[in-house]
Amino acid sequence: MKRIRLFVTVLAIGTLLFQSCDDSKTYAELRDDEIDAINAWISTHDYEIISESEFYAQDTMTNENQFVLFDESGVYMNIVKKGQGTSVLADGSYSILSRYFEIAMQDRDELFSLGDTLTGNTNLYNYPLYFVNSSWSLPMYMLHPEEYKLTIDGDSYSAAFTQSYIMYSIYQTTSVPTGWLLPLRYVKPSRTSSSTDVARVRLIVPHAEGTRNASRYVYPCYYEITYNLGK
Template sequence: MKKLTYLFLFVVSMMLFSACRDQQTYADQKNREHAAINKFLADSAVNVISEEQFEAQNYTTDVSKNQFVLFQSNGLYLQIVRKGTGKAIKDGEHVRVLCRFTERNLLTDSVQLSNVIYPLYSRFVETMDISNKSGTMTGRFDKKSSLMYTFYGTTTVPTGWLAPLRFLNIGRWDSADSEIAKVRIIVPHDIGQSNAVSAVYPCLYDITYERK
């Protein structure tokens, strides 16, 4: 009976040790992620502003001052390079949106994916179906025209890609005065694409959004 008791305690202690080890490993990964983000902010002389200042500036960021707004709820950093000359996606509206983007892994400081700088992938215009439900954006990549789906195997649009949409005007390039919405975002792993989620790394994105 004592042997069974000791065995049980040993198994439980090993399980607890393993859990603690895994938790510490994840904590280490998150620390590396935070360090990578902070390094980029410092190296790029980013001027981080609060959500209150962002609101006071009519939900814009001053690119000349290299402003990024930090959203405390999810850790997203957002710079609105161009707000766009189209219309905001209204509540209840379903829109097909076309994107050009470059994805950089901040942990390795390397470009992972782009339909802008890589000629091989330039024919892929990232296509997303976006819905606005009571201010919450959801989206799915079109399997037939999506590098993100091709490389990461899911049609679900990351939260990090969706978050800027409520501050943008999504339109078409239909005149000389048209301006396609563009953002630069730092996306922590937990609101990023599937590989970033599993490997725990942040990504820097440059993304344009155009209404189809």
């Protein structure tokens, strides 16, 4: 990635987007730019794109640099690790814990550049400590993942953040991006502290399936996300 800008306050993205949105382009033009950006990203990273039928023929698994395109949503997914659960989640409610990072897939004026890290909640090693309450500690988002309540009812998947250290701070909504939920139809999350066993995916998420800002300002994001079961 060219540069890393981890925005951890509302002003970092929210205010800038409101002040700097390019009103000169129509939605159709912004959408064309988004499609071009996605195609350029795929070409640059030499991803192999497969259809949903090919994905199902492979027992809903992808190879190392292979992404399945879901036509209805426009989301591309690569499953890195399915997880240690016995099966995909059935109907019901679940606490899901996720670590993630969100990467800009195109340049957007003065807001961000291609390859910038827009937000993220990852447990990084060798991160500088903060002096709080007479002791040195990691920031809260390093200690705790994003937590949300997932509800599954047949083909309906919905989720809302119940404990968010980054997503709510930045985007000011408890709604979990719908693009985050699609992998939960295929991965098998469990309760694990092992980074090698946790369910993990890579995603290309177009604006309509992304965050509130992505949807409003029409830009795609690349994600790497883990899924763990909470209590």
